[in-house]
Amino acid sequence: xxxxxxxxxxxxxxxxxxxxxxxxxxxxxxxPTVDPVMAERVRSAASELGxxxxxxxxxxxxxxxQTIAVVVPDLGxxxxxxxxxxxxxxxxxxxxxxxxxxxxxxxxEEAVLAVETRRRTDGLILCAPRMPEHRLETLLAxxxxxxxxxxxxxxxxxxxxxxxRSALREIIEHLHGLGHRRFAYLSGSPRSASNAARLAALEDxxxxxxDTAIVELDGGxxxxxxxxxxxxxxxxxxxxxxxxxxxxxxxxxxxxxxRGIRVPEDLSIAGFxxxxxxxxxxxxxxxxxxxxxxxxxxxxxxxxxxxxxxDPEPLQTFTPEIVLRGSTGAPAS
Amino acid sequence: xxxxxxxxxxxxxxxxxxxxxxxxxxxxxxxPTVDPVMAERVRSAASELGxxxxxxxxxxxxxxxQTIAVVVPDLGxxxxxxxxxxxxxxxxxxxxxxxxxxxxxxxxEEAVLAVETRRRTDGLILCAPRMPEHRLETLLAxxxxxxxxxxxxxxxxxxxxxxxRSALREIIEHLHGLGHRRFAYLSGSPRSASNAARLAALEDxxxxxxDTAIVELDGGxxxxxxxxxxxxxxxxxxxxxxxxxxxxxxxxxxxxxxRGIRVPEDLSIAGFxxxxxxxxxxxxxxxxxxxxxxxxxxxxxxxxxxxxxxDPEPLQTFTPEIVLRGSTGAPAS
DNA sequence: CTGTTAGCGCGTTCAC
DNA sequence: GTGAACGCGCTAACAG
Numbered sequence: 001x002x003x004x005x006x007x008x009x010x011x012x013x014x015x016x017x018x019x020x021x022x023x024x025x026x027x028x029x030x031x032p033t034v035d036p037v038m039a040e041r042v043r044s045a046a047s048e049l050g051x052x053x054x055x056x057x058x059x060x061x062x063x064x065x066q067t068i069a070v071v072v073p074d075l076g077x078x079x080x081x082x083x084x085x086x087x088x089x090x091x092x093x094x095x096x097x098x099x100x101x102x103x104x105x106x107x108x109e110e111a112v113l114a115v116e117t118r119r120r121t122d123g124l125i126l127c128a129p130r131m132p133e134h135r136l137e138t139l140l141a142x143x144x145x146x147x148x149x150x151x152x153x154x155x156x157x158x159x160x161x162x163x164x165r166s167a168l169r170e171i172i173e174h175l176h177g178l179g180h181r182r183f184a185y186l187s188g189s190p191r192s193a194s195n196a197a198r199l200a201a202l203e204d205x206x207x208x209x210x211d212t213a214i215v216e217l218d219g220g221x222x223x224x225x226x227x228x229x230x231x232x233x234x235x236x237x238x239x240x241x242x243x244x245x246x247x248x249x250x251x252x253x254x255x256x257x258x259r260g261i262r263v264p265e266d267l268s269i270a271g272f273x274x275x276x277x278x279x280x281x282x283x284x285x286x287x288x289x290x291x292x293x294x295x296x297x298x299x300x301x302x303x304x305x306x307x308x309x310x311d312p313e314p315l316q317t318f319t320p321e322i323v324l325r326g327s328t329g330a331p332a333s
Numbered sequence: 334x335x336x337x338x339x340x341x342x343x344x345x346x347x348x349x350x351x352x353x354x355x356x357x358x359x360x361x362x363x364x365p366t367v368d369p370v371m372a373e374r375v376r377s378a379a380s381e382l383g384x385x386x387x388x389x390x391x392x393x394x395x396x397x398x399q400t401i402a403v404v405v406p407d408l409g410x411x412x413x414x415x416x417x418x419x420x421x422x423x424x425x426x427x428x429x430x431x432x433x434x435x436x437x438x439x440x441x442e443e444a445v446l447a448v449e450t451r452r453r454t455d456g457l458i459l460c461a462p463r464m465p466e467h468r469l470e471t472l473l474a475x476x477x478x479x480x481x482x483x484x485x486x487x488x489x490x491x492x493x494x495x496x497x498r499s500a501l502r503e504i505i506e507h508l509h510g511l512g513h514r515r516f517a518y519l520s521g522s523p524r525s526a527s528n529a530a531r532l533a534a535l536e537d538x539x540x541x542x543x544d545t546a547i548v549e550l551d552g553g554x555x556x557x558x559x560x561x562x563x564x565x566x567x568x569x570x571x572x573x574x575x576x577x578x579x580x581x582x583x584x585x586x587x588x589x590x591x592r593g594i595r596v597p598e599d600l601s602i603a604g605f606x607x608x609x610x611x612x613x614x615x616x617x618x619x620x621x622x623x624x625x626x627x628x629x630x631x632x633x634x635x636x637x638x639x640x641x642x643x644d645p646e647p648l649q650t651f652t653p654e655i656v657l658r659g660s661t662g663a664p665a666s
Numbered sequence: 667c668t669g670t671t672a673g674c675g676c677g678t679t680c681a682c
Numbered sequence: 683g684t685g686a687a688c689g690c691g692c693t694a695a696c697a698g
Contacts, residue, residue: 009691020669025693033667055453056398057691060389061674067432067453075418085408088435097450099400100433102421117430120388120400223609250613276556280583282615342675353685358677368683390675394690 008049017045028053067097068303069117071110072127073189075102077221078275079245079292083127083149086296094304096122105221107131107191111139118143123303125149130191145306149299151193153315158306160298160316164194164272167288167320168201171242171270172214174322176205178330180240180268181212184233186219186226186252188244195244198272219248226251230259239268239331246271246278246287253281253327264329274323283326290320341382350378361386400430401636402450404443405460406522408435410554411608412578412625416460416482419629427637429455438554440464440524444472451476456636458482463524478639482632484526486648491639493631493649497527497605500621500653501534504575504603505547507655509538511663513573513601514545517566519552519559519585521577528577531605552581559584563592572601572664579604579611579620586614586660597662607656616659623653 014024019042026034027042034042045051059065070087072080088098101117103110107130118124124143128150129136140146140157153159172183185202188195202214215236219225226248233241233252243249249271253263261267263283271278274289298316305312347357352375359367360375367375378384392398403420405413421431434450436443440463451457457476461483462469473479473490486492505516518535521528535547548569552558559581566574566585576582582604586596594600596616604611607622631649638645 011691021692022669022694023667026668029693035667038668052452053693054691056389056393057674058693059674060393060676060691061693063674065389065453075414075421081408081414084433085435088408088433089437092435097453098433100417100421100431102418102425104422119385120398120430254613277610277613280587280610280614282613344675354676355678355685356683359684362677366683371683386677387675390690391677392690393675393692394677396690 008051010051010053012049013042013046013051016049017042064122064307065097065120066095067099067121068123068125068300069099069101069114069121070125070127071101071103071113071117071129073103073105073110073130073192074221075100078247078277079273079290080127082275082292083296083299086293087125087300088296090297090300091304094300096300096304103130105130105189107135111135114139114143118146122307123147125299125303126151127299128192128194130189132191145303147299147302147306147312149295158302158312158314158316160295160302161318162194162290162295163317163319164197164288165201165204167290167322168198168242168272169204170322171272171286171288172201172205174324175240175268175270175328176209176212178268178328180331181209182236182238183212183214183240183242184236184238185214185216185242186229186233186244186248187216188219188221188248198242198244214242219244221245221247223247223251223254226253227255230255233267234261240328241267241269243269243271246273246275246285249285249287249327250278250281253285257282263327265332268328268331270328272320274320278323279325281327286325286328287323288320289323291318294318341384343384343386345382346375346379346384349382350375397455397640398430398453399428400432400454401456401458401633402432402434402447402454403458403460404434404436404446404450404462406436406438406443406463406525407554408433411580411610412606412623413460415608415625416629416632419626420458420633421629423630423633424636427633429633429637436463438463438522440468444468447472447476451479455640456480458632458636459484460632461525461527463522465524478636480632480635480639480645482628491635491645491647491649493628493635494651495527495623495628496650496652497530497621498534498537500623500655501531501575501605502537503655504605504619504621505534505538507657508573508601508603508661509542509545511601511661513664514542515569515571516545516547516573516575517569517571518547518549518575519562519566519577519581520549521552521554521581531575531577547575552577554578554580556580556584556587559586560588563588566600567594573661574600574602576602576604579606579608579618582618582620582660583611583614586618590615596660598665601661601664603661605653607653611656612658614660619658619661620656621653622656624651627651 101113123145148159271287274287278285302312434446456478481492604620607620611618635645
């Protein structure tokens with residue numbers, strides 16, 4: 001049992017140093033109103049016993065846990081993984097811990113997890129919540145302080161988000177410039193705000209180009225969903241496909257390859273997110289680079305402001321950069 | 334403010350129901366020795382106030398937090414992401430929460446995080462700890478209950494691990510069968526136990542095949558490290574390369590492609606882990622499928638046993654399945 | 667400057 | 683069956 005054995009309590013240290021509890025507490029918390037020699041005596045007693053204040057007890061009395069909760073819809077999604085990574089590292093740099101919860105794309109579970117994890121922490125970061133608007137609205141009041149990632153903010157709830165609408169708009173514009181006039185869009189989680197933003201981009205494009213048709217197809221959020229959508233895509237006669245995200249686009253790309261469909265000659269395919277492996281598909285995937293880790297870091301920064309009693313910006317927006325790669329090109333005909 | 338507002342305490346409920354604190358506590362914990370009508374009165378008061386017992390206070394008095402800590406070397410590594418996902422979902426299914434810490438491949442920070450997160454939780458799961466053996470040894474005593482993932486276990490510390498040695502051995506065997514006699518191995522984190530296991534596999538292969546040479550090259554753990562290793566690899570004259578993991582192999586594969594080196598004709602490349610995107614490189618990557626999510630789930634299962642006072646198996650081993658894809662083939666000459 | 671006291675919110679003996 | 687009292691380990695008022 002090393003000196004870091006965490007079994008000793010503040011009482012042990014007090015007795016060992018021949019002082020009162022308060023004095024130990026003062027020393028451990030760097031309170032300067034303590035006699036230097038006495039302080040030293042306490043310190044050596046503490047280190048001899050390997051004493052560290054029990055975080056639980058401190059949390060109870062101080063009313064803060066130095067921990068925040070993060071709820072994500074899917075820990076298997078590269079974008080949420082990147083958000084979590086950026087968030088976790090930023091929080092750690094400020095001495096905070098992270099309690100993680102994965103709702104597995106279940107929007108009922110999402111609210112439960114939010115409340116439950118929030119109670120054990122000082123604040124909550126909700127990533128791309130799938131729950132309906134009214135549910136979210138009532139939830140937010142109960143879990144403050146809370147920061148939203150990739151979902152429209154409302155009064156009192158700061159948010160950080162990528163501008164999916166502009167970015168998708170840019171992708172479409174580029175493809176239109178290449179000559180595409182018939183598009184298919186593979187929609188993702190219907191309840192996600194970013195899907196709504198993408199749909200708005202489609203509307204923008206339709207309004208800007210009366211010669212252009214965009215067919216919306218029900219899709220999913222993962223690789224298999226994209227692969228399964230191939231037949232539906234072909235039926236639309238589209239020359240270019242916009243995937244909900246890179247995973248979906250990669251699934252479609254893969255299925256197209258197996259079917260002998262040439263990309264981009266027969267079909268242009270664009271993804272969204274620029275996950276780490278988007279550049280390794282064949283052909284490499286055109287996509288929009290969402291700075292996920294940065295999003296996570298900013299979400300923490302906003303939460304940190306809230307925790308310190310300051311006012312963070314209500315909304316921080318990042319416009320993803322379009323990354324043109326080999327999966328898109330001019331239509332063959 | 335909805336009914337789930339978590340501001341009320343057990344005292345509020347007691348007053349509201351006209352009973353004592355103890356009675357409320359009994360009702361909330363399902364203690365049957367309470368008059369049914371009184372219990373009902375308490376329950377309605379509780380739901381009216383949106384009361385839920387403060388988890389912190391419960392943790393302090395009960396001595397358990399319903400939370401476990403997980404320390405990983407790198408949240409950006411797909412394998413650890415998968416372990417975390419499997420772990421988190423398994424723990425959630427048993428009503429436990431997960432506190433996550435990312436050591437960012439810093440083995441000094443690793444020990445600090447382990448102790449620090451352990452104190453706020455009921456147990457610790459250490460994933461592929463990079464710290465030296467003696468440091469780990471003394472740490473383990475201080476953080477029990479603890480479960481190791483992908484590092485050799487010792488008395489009193491259960492572990493779950495993939496058998497890297499056998500799997501790499503199999504890959505080499507396969508390549509040797511194809512005619513390869515000169516190999517390069519791109520080593521990863523020198524402190525990781527799985528790197529040691531891989532080196533043992535190289536020894537096995539050398540002993541089994543006196544006609545075979547395997548050159549060890551210092552590499553890293555990520556894509557860029559693999560790409561940077563190309564020149565060194567070419568200098569060895571190897572016809573086949575064994576990457577520390579898929580990331581490294583993919584980096585090399587990509588660099589080779591840009592240099593006009595044909596894979597597998599000029600160079601066979603094998604990875605390790607079978608991360609989700611290994612099948613999407615061009616050519617698709619030969620690798621060994623480490624069941625990472627399963628590893629995580631089993632790690633939780635072992636921890637759960639520990640928490641319930643039972644004895645989990647000291648070591649659960651999984652042998653990764655070899656997945657042969659297009660990045661390996663017979664040497665050209 | 668230091669020790670004593672009173673909670674933080676809850677579970678749990680222990681008497682009634 | 684029920685309530686009063688104690689303690690989990692700690693911090694912060696309050697006296698001295």
